[in-house]
Amino acid sequence: MQILYFGRLREVFGRSEEFLPAPPAASVAGLLTVLRERGGVWADELAEGRAYRVAVDQEVVAEGAPIKADSEVAIFPPVTGG
Amino acid sequence: MQILYFGRLREVFGRSEEFLPAPPAASVAGLLTVLRERGGVWADELAEGRAYRVAVDQEVVAEGAPIKADSEVAIFPPVTGG
């Protein structure tokens, strides 16, 4: 699956996108666990209670939402447009 | 005192202004009594409970408001601008 990062998280993570293999029956919660296991800024920024949003196929979703192999996932801070 | 009429009341009364001598201790209520005594459309349109406004010196006032000899009085329907 493709993962996109935006705003402050793009800067902190040092990347705007990456590709990960989608494990079977993948969910947002599962992906977050994988990312947190990287430690450092990943564990910090994606810790429970931190303010970030996850979108799957361009729709903001809750942690239980499923991710398909060809899903476009995005992780970003609360939005500040307008 | 000068009396101005606007909108529908100007049409119904057939005049846009007139001059009346101001009686001593004149008030809006006193003026309305004088005008109603003309009967016809005057009595109809200015009857109690009808919707009209009275302004003295360009400020909408209640019936108890005083009128001076040199006051500019205006009587008009509820406004409909905007």
Added chain:
Amino acid sequence: MDKVSVSVQAADFDLAEEYGRLAGDAAVGAIVQFVGRVRDHCDGNAIDKLTLEHYPGMTEKVLTEIGERALARWDLHSVRIVHRIGPLDLADQIVLVQVASAHREAAFEAAQAIMDFLKTEAPFWKQEATAGGGTRWVDARDKDDRAAQRWQKDPT
């Protein structure tokens, strides 16, 4: 620039020109422009033309007072009110309210309140001409009175 500016005029107004008054001012973060126009229907009647009568002198006084009331209540940069008088055609512009502020909440609320006050306090009267050739004075609406009343409460 004056904080409150008011015009009552027969001539049309130009939205871009009015907006230009605020050009380059970095204290202004939010601008709300409201434009009211002549609609083809009013209270279920098909309209052909509209004539706006007003009370010269009192109109300008009331509009200025309404603008100052908004400035006293909300944190605003400026208020501009333009209202046309005389004969108007369908889709013609009638009124402009332009409110500038640092913040959008203040700009929106003030613009809405100014329109509500204007509708119930400013001495204008509309006479419609229908397609058949008749004329009719527009009735004031209870709805406008209720809209104006809500601003009597304190802001929440």
Added chain:
Amino acid sequence: MDKVSVSVQAADFDLAEEYGRLAGDAAVGAIVQFVGRVRDHCDGNAIDKLTLEHYPGMTEKVLTEIGERALARWDLHSVRIVHRIGPLDLADQIVLVQVASAHREAAFEAAQAIMDFLKTEAPFWKQEATAGGGTRWVDARDKDDRAAQRWQKDPT
């Protein structure tokens, strides 16, 4: 004309041109234009420049969905949303929301709600540059969340 029209662009927008989309339409009695601009202060910091990042594709999708939500809730003629991206200077225009309706209440409420939804849902991120040369990502504000939440109630 489409009832909902959305643009996400680096180029500036022209208010008069946007208003011109509604020219001569006598079904439109009320137009509300909201313009958000780059202000010289944000959360107490002096600002020099602003850069707007966005999520291409999702941005347009969310803005369109917000416009359609407003159309479903209020009696509107049309909704136009323009949002700029990339580097912006002080006093530059950032966002335009233009709502046309038969009635002013609907136009005001819809424009305000659209801005509240946009502020909390549309994937844009602001990065400020201060006069000293530093940069800072703007924080989301609880105030904007609360503003958006009020539209969850039914209209009164």
